[in-house]
Structures are given as structure tokens and as C-alpha cells.
Amino acid sequence: MTDPSQPTKMSDLVAPELPFLRRHARALTGRQDSGDRQAAATLEAILADPSCFDASRGGKAGLFRVFHSIWTSIDAPDAVSGDPLRAQATQHLATLTPNSREALLLHTVEGFSIDDLAFVMGIDAAEADALVETARAEMQKSVSGRVLIIEDEAIIAMDLEGILSMMGHEVTGVARTRDAAVEMGRKQQPDLILADIQLADNSSGIDAVKTLLPELDVPVIFITAFPERLLTGDRPEPTFLIAKPYEPDQVVGAVSQAMFFASTATLGA
Missing domain, CATH: 1.20.140.160 (PhyR, sigma-like (SL) domain)
Structure with missing residues (x-):
């Protein structure tokens, strides 16, 4: 003690x-x-x-x-x-x-x-x-773009979509599973991906992002209830991370930052 x-x-x-x-x-x-x-x-x-x-x-x-x-x-x-x-x-x-x-x-x-x-x-x-x-x-004022949301909880997805729209961004789609996320990302290329870690069918937002990044090369913001588990200093790890439960200001701040790096991959960079 x-x-x-x-x-x-x-x-x-x-x-x-x-x-x-x-x-x-x-x-x-x-x-x-x-x-x-x-x-x-x-x-x-x-x-x-x-x-x-x-x-x-x-x-x-x-x-x-x-x-x-x-x-x-x-x-x-x-x-x-x-x-x-x-x-x-x-x-x-x-x-x-x-x-x-x-x-x-x-x-x-x-x-x-x-x-x-x-x-x-x-x-x-x-x-x-x-x-x-x-x-x-x-x-x-300076940065706006298209955002793909990967989130299986409908209420959270709607909340994120509202925040992004308020910021002037276009939401290209909301995916609840890894396969849907990959399909949406390939169909309409986003400038940013906002992804939950655990998805509805027990698939992973991280797996979806790993599949898409070699093709899209865009920044990614992960959302998780346990951010410290993805911030150990090991590789690959996310560059942008929001903790659940989040405040709208946290989303605004993280999205604004990530949009500055739309020309670089952010997972395992």
C-alpha cells in the first residue's frame, strides 16, 4: 500500500x-x-x-x-x-x-x-x-473534405455525422462492418477515415483501415474506449486517436488536425 x-x-x-x-x-x-x-x-x-x-x-x-x-x-x-x-x-x-x-x-x-x-x-x-x-x-475555414465513418453504433454514427457536417465536411458513407467499410472506401475515396475499433460483426476497424490504406493513403482517426492500449510506442499504431466517450470538441480538434495530413498514411507511418 x-x-x-x-x-x-x-x-x-x-x-x-x-x-x-x-x-x-x-x-x-x-x-x-x-x-x-x-x-x-x-x-x-x-x-x-x-x-x-x-x-x-x-x-x-x-x-x-x-x-x-x-x-x-x-x-x-x-x-x-x-x-x-x-x-x-x-x-x-x-x-x-x-x-x-x-x-x-x-x-x-x-x-x-x-x-x-x-x-x-x-x-x-x-x-x-x-x-x-x-x-x-x-x-x-482552411480544410474541408470527404469523410468515411466506420462505426457500428447508430447513435454514435449519427452524432459523428452531425459534427462532421457542422464542420463543413461531406460524409461519404457510414459502415458498420469491415467488409462494408472496404466497399465504401473503394467506391468513393474519402480524404479522411473516422473508425471505431470494434465493429458489429466482431470485425475490426483496424483491419478495414489496413486493407484500405495501401489503396487510399489518407489519414485515419480511431475511436476507442481504451486509447492507452494503442499508444504504447510499438508499431504499427494510430497517429490520431479519440477516447470514448468523447466530447464533440474532441472530434472537432482531431478532425481538424488530421485533415492537415491528407497526403500521408497514418497507420504505422
């Missing part, structure tokens, strides 16, 4: 949050490999200088604060533009207000309050709130 009188070890604060740091870094870079490298660099920085880890607002905020300091010390658009296929993403990124995309991810996908977001980014709460609102406007 843990002794409450003993100070919490840094490793105990950091370890449970690593899957979510990987999710954040992958969403920012658009790739599993480069995102995981950024997450590893964060851990290396903490090991080299433990004083940089400020746990006053909890382990997750402290960990993400170190990540943010590293991320903003590099030219973030260049960090995702080494591949010629990523020129479109880089061009989009160059039009955005600095740090707005990260603020949107931190707030909507990672669930940081505006106050904690301000702590992570080292800014005041008013500026943090303004960055989130700016990101919403900029990203929804």
Missing part, C-alpha cells in the same frame, strides 16, 4: 501520462515515428534536468509543459515537412497563428482547462483562450 506521507516519485507522475503525450505529439507531427521521437526527447530533457518538470498542476500538465518548451524551440512546420508528400500540410501550417494548433489540441483532445493550458504553454489564460478560438476559426 502506498504511504501518503511519502512524496510521489516523478516516475509515478509521468508514466501514466506517456500514452497521452504520444497521442499529442503524433497529432502535431502527423506521424507515429516523428511524434514518438518528440515524446522521447521530452523524457530525455526531464532525465537530464529534473527541475524542468513542474508538477504543481499535476503530472500531465508538468509533462506537457516540458514538451511544449521543446516543441516551440524548433521550427514546428519544418518538423513535419521533411517528406515531399507533406508539402500540403506544411503550406497549411504556415498560414496558422503560431501555437494555435497546439492550443486547440491541448484543450479539446487532451482536455486541459484554459488555466492549465496557459500553464502548459507559459502564457496567461486570456491569451490561451484566444489561441483556442483562433485555431477553431482558422482550421475550419
